[in-house]
Structure formats: structure tokens, C-alpha cells
Amino acid sequence: MKKSPLALLLTFGVLQTSLSAFAATAPLDLVTPVSDYKIYVTENVDTLAADTQKFTDAIKKGDLATAKKLFPTTRLSYESIEPIAELFSDLDASIDSREDDHEDGVKADDFTGFHRLEYALFSQNSTRDQGVFADKLLADVKELQSRIAGITFPPEKVVGGAAALMEEVAATKLSGEEDRYSHTDLYDFKGNVDGSKKIVDLFKPQLEQSDKAFVAKVEKNFATVDKILAKYKTKDGGYETYDKVKEQDRKALAGPVNTLAEDLSQMRGKLGLN
């Protein structure tokens, strides 16, 4: 019988776990995965910038069909690097805020970015007057690119990002609230999950030193999520709209997603990070 971590502690009567149960991973050990992660993020933000250029070009040309097609794939790389992108809260708000982040909803002056364009493309079915939002998005993404190039990645933010991404999935992707007009949530879902898994993969050697079972459980849950997501892949390599996801699959995703959020919340501590 498998037991929850708390249940195990209770079973063995461990009321006084030593407060330094997790020896800090030698900072040197973290240098390689953190710098590897920076490469990953840099590649993704480069992709994001290139994709955003094409996406905004299509909008400015009035090419609704192309703009619609590029919307979900352009976002994918943003979603996979959210832990770093969110370090710049001003840009995150202007690039990725949703209608309900604004008291005045779609009419709010500061409602810009991907979801403002999504609203025009998918709800109003138009590119009209969107040039200003397109320009702003491209400028913001380029600004993000240059800011990322200029910062040192804090290890605790990198490691904590694995859990943060799964919290994103649990909070806004499972409910289909993220892309409420386009229903392309599965792309974002995939971006978040891949971004989270990337971090786990990079720190796997260090994690396995302290807790092999933890890594095995996490990988099993990632595999379950991937398996369910794969059911909704389309022939062109994309994903079905979220309304096509069966109720039983939404529930089947909730278990591993919530468990990953719960388990990955221990990752910083397991690596001895503050």
C-alpha cells in the first residue's frame, strides 16, 4: 500500500524530524543545471521573439486566418519559460494578462498582449484596429528578450519554477480559463508541463542523490499527463481545442497535475535551497 508522505511520518511517529534533514546541495552542483536552464530559456525566448514577429505581422497585414493559426504556437514558448518571464511583472502583465485581471475587463486601457489580441481574433473575428496591440506585444517580447539576457538566474527561482508551472496548470489550464476565446489551452498546458519537466530533468542527478522514489513518482505523473495530452494531438502537430477534452480526461489530468504541484513544492527544500 502506498502512503502519503504525511501518513508515513505519522505511521512511524516521526514528530521531530531533524530540522536539517536536507543537507544543502553544494552550490557548485547547481551551477551546471542553472546555466543549462538559462540556455533553455534563451532559446525559448528567441523562438518567442521570432514567432511573435510573424504573428504580429499577420495581424498588421489583416491576415486573420494566419494570425489565428499562429496564436497558440507563438504562446507555447512563453508558457514554457513563465517562471523567468514572471520575474518581470510589468512585462508579464502587458504580455499575458487576461480579461479578468482587469476590473474593466476587455475595455480596460491596460489590457494588452496575447489575450487582448486573442479577444479580437477569436471573439470579434477581426484584426481591425489591432495594429497598436500587435506593435506593443512585439516591443514587450523584445524587451523581455533583452532583460533575460541581462540577468543572473536565481537558483531558487529556477528550481521553484517547476512547481510554479504546475500551479499555473492547476489554477488556470484545467478549467480552460486561459484561452477563453480561442480554446487553445492545450498548447499552454503543454508549454507549462514541458517547462516544468525540463527543470526536473536538469536537476534530476541532484534529486536522485537524496530521493530516488521522489523522482520516480514525479516522472510517472509527467508521463500520465503526457499520455492524456497526446490523445488530443492533431495531425499538424497541434492540439484540439479544450472544449473537445472529455470530462473524464479533465478529471484524469487533475490528479497527476495536483500531485505534481504538491510534490514539486518540495523540490527547493530537497535541494537545500532557501
Added chain:
Amino acid sequence: MKDSDSKNAPISTDRRRVLLGLGAAGAAVAGASLTGNAFAATAPAQVTEAPKSEKTQDHNAFHGPHQSGIVTPRPTAGMMVSFDVLAQDREDLERMFRTLNERIAFLMTGGPVPQVDPKLPPLDSGILGPVVTPDNLTITVSVGDSLFDDRFGLEPVKPKRLQRMVGFPNDALEADCCHGDLSIQFCSNAQDSNIHALRDIVKNLPDLLLVRWKQEGTVPAQAPLKPGQPPESARNFLGFRDGSANPDSNNQKTMNELVWVQPGSDEPGNGEPAWAANGSYQAVRIIRNFVERWDRTPLQEQQAIFGRVKTTGAPMDGRTEADVPDYAKDPEGKVTKLDAHIRLANPRTAQTQRNLILRRPFNYSNGVNKNGQLDMGLLFICYQADLEKGFITVQTRLNGEPLEEYLKPVGGGYFFTLPGVVDSNDFIGRSLLAASAQTTKTA
């Protein structure tokens, strides 16, 4: 087997004190230490000083033939939570029940929370502090019709009367607050204690349970009874006393007849599976009250609709709440209208005695509707040994009652409350799993 239900009331230090003849003053002396009360005599409390309760250590026995939270006196705070079960197979399902069992046993007993490395998330939300106080908590686990689908092989052992709730004519059921694979009723002295327990369960079973809907409610506290004064029921949000004609929850025989599925009811024709003995059917209804409109209704009309006097709770032909209306003397409904709520719900005839249900409702208040009207009403919960003879029959008699104009049931569901956990070798849901394992083998 000794039945612990005879001691329905929680174990209270307060009660013991009274029994010992000490009273509050004696307790203060016996306590010796400088308590908040003694302090209060000299200096008024600070704004942020917490309200005091002497009942935070009250607890209910977890082990017993029946689950607690059914014939247990209703405390102030109640919460009904419905879950989707995420378990993928029977092994997962057993792990779910065993983990639930461990958590409930701990939460209802209380105690210190294990400390872990501060670099890790703490094991407990901490909202009750480092030592969890039971605060009179009961946690009652029930299973819904959908748990008996093809996922776990439970179909052959489904309780005979368990079914998916079907809307009654006046219902406007909202899909996101109906049904569920599993319901958990939390009751305690304070909303925070219920929330603490729910968060503990959510945190410990992330891969097994997903909250589907939740409704909290309260019971307004009453002033202590004067000597010789008969007990009074709390009032609902329509201002009427609710629960007046409830069967006697301290009468074991009555409870066996009306509330608990009896051992031996697996006889042909009756058909409850043997494992279900000592369980009960739980009907939950989230019943919105149109309170603005109700408050604009003349008192005599309100009373005629209910069939009771608003101030006292007495029936129209009685003096006190406990008085029994004599409908035989009033065949044309001149005193108590024929369609009055209490007359339809409980016609007080020999035949309708079998339809009595044990009501355990809470008042709820959720916020405001789009039209600016208050979103509040009754979190109706009732228990019965036979769902069809009980709630379904009663509610069917109530269809079309004048009170409907002020009510709109919007959610809820039917569940089967599992038999109690008899001792530390047992766990919640064990008899259900064992029974279905047998049928799987013999099939």
C-alpha cells in the same frame, strides 16, 4: 457490540465541570493559572485579541458502529463538500479510503503537527496553530451513485436505494453544485476548524480526490435554556424554527428504524447489501431562499405557508414548539392549511411515520446575485434508512407547496453514508471494498 451513539454529545470539559459541581467559578479556581478571563477583569481586551472558546478541546469518538456527525448534536459550523474520485483502480481506491481514515482519525482527535525542515512546505496549513484542536469536529464520509459505475467493480454491491438525484419540479439544479462520487460533511464549533480539516484532506489526497463543490453553513446559537424550558430549534433564514418535528436522535430504537440501515436487511425483497448495515442515506439540497420577497410577505401568510407560529415555533393549534398538531380535528385545513409546509412534510398519520427523516440543516449565505438579491438559503441535509421512503417521498409530497414561491433548490445530491469504523483495525469503506472483492471473485 456496545453502541457509542448513546453518548451523542461531545466530551466537553465544560460539562464535566458542571457534573463535578464546580461551575465556572470553581473551574477558574481549580485552573489556578491566570486565565484570559481573570485578566479581562482588570483590562479590556485589545481589538485583535481572539474571541475565547472553552470548547476547542471537545471531541467526538471516531470509532463506533455508526459514523459521527449524524445523530451528533449539530454544532455551529457545517460544511458539505462533494468530490470526484480520481483513483484509477481498486488499489488506488483502497489507498484513498485508508488515507482518509488516517486523516479523519487524526483531525477528530487533534494533537501536535509533525514539524519538517523549514525549507519544505509544512505538512499542515497551520491555521489552527502547531497543535490541532479537535473543536468538536465530526467528519462524515458518504459515497455517491457514480462511485458504483464501472471503474471499481462496485456495481454489484450498490445500496439498493442509492441513485442519482433527479430534479423535482421546482428545482433549478446547477450542474456545478450537484452530485459527486463522494461527499464529506464537516461539522465543528467554528468554520476555521472545518476549513482546516478540508485543507488537510485536499493536501494529503491530491491524486485521489478533486473537490467538485462545497457549501458551508451555520446554525445560530441560542441563549441557554431556562430551567424547565423545553428545548428549542434554531431558526432558518426565513425566521422559522427548523427541525421541530425531528425524530428523537437519542432514541436508539427510533434511529434504528428511521436512520440506520439494519443488519439483516440483505434479505430477498429488501435487498440492502450486508456491508451497508449501520450506514444511512444522506440527501443534500442547496435550497436558495428568496429572502427579500419573504420579508415583504405578511406575517399571517408566512405562518399559513409554514403551518407554524413564527415567534414560538408552535403549530397553529399549539402553544409551544414541541406541541403536536392535531390534523384529525382539522380535516378541512381551517387551522393548519392542507398545503402548509409542515402538514405536507409530515401528515402525522400512522402510514407516514415510516417517512420520517432526520434533518440536520445549516443556514448558508454566499454573496449576492447579479440582480442585487442576497444569495442565501438552507444547506439541507437529512439522513434516513431508506432514501425512497424518506426524503424522496417527503419531497414529492411537498411538490407544489405554496412555500415553493420563496425557494429554489439549486444543488445537492444523494449519497450513502458508510458504516462506522469500529476499531483501529477497521477503516472507512472497508466493508464496501471487502464485499465487492467477494462478488468480483465469485462472479
